[in-house]
Amino acid sequence: MRTPADERLEVMIGERDIQERVAQLGRRITLDYEGKDLVLVAILKGSFVFVADLARAIDLPVAVDFMAVSSYGMSTKSSGVVRIVKDLDYSLDQKHVLVVEDIVDTGLTLNYIFGHLKSRGAMSVKICSLLDKVGRRQVAVPVHYKGFEIPDEFVVGYGLDVEERYRNLKDVCRVVKI
Template structure:
């Protein structure tokens, strides 16, 4: 972390409160429906665990791993499925749980992919949203926080697979050399 400076963008207390609010909204919206949470690994794992505990109806959970970043701070725009779902989603209501949306390319691809598998509905829940980076319009049904176009770490979000364990979300900036 030596080459970076960080500042808290969203505190763990703010995250906890927002997750409870979103969980309550999802509970109301999906009463009487079979809901499957689909977490996008690895970044959404912590958010999805907390969110699932805040939803007061039975849910099933599965995960997908996709890549468009590698170890870079910028998306390549090419989406690859690294780990697919273990479950059949035909006839189920799917809620994609994502850590952050920026360009929208990854979620556009995943949403299209899951719709083609016969899901009853596919909606999107994200903890963080960077609308100013959007290249593809994706409908965000549940949103935690709108953030500026900055690279962030913490609460599941990494830089080169590190810093996911930080309880707050930090803005990460390269240090300038004099």
């Protein structure tokens, strides 16, 4: 992929590894939610690729809804102030909710979302994240289904971006400034 002259991409997690892990997560979620009314709540924008692949890997009827929150603004670091930009379209009452996130970093945003969704009548709320930066955690959040634990590096691809670029990469990559 073409990059600006001052950037280079290095693959951190390749497409094949991502697809294998998504399939594993799908099988485990299928077993855990057999016979339950499951709603996948995808956190936009970063999780859109992951939730599409994950939903197809789950061998159950699932509903999918989307929520957009903002805590970053135009920065690459969370401000800690969470604002709901797009709320859910459907009720969570008496449903089992699986929050699908691209990456858990400080935990501030996800902690807010977790509490907010629990208060809306869901029977259960669990979290599934493609990436987890445990070393950056400021607030303990329970990540029930985890794709990959990664070091504290800025990554793009597979839905993650920098200034809206690189979401379409099939791999998760580091952006290296040259």
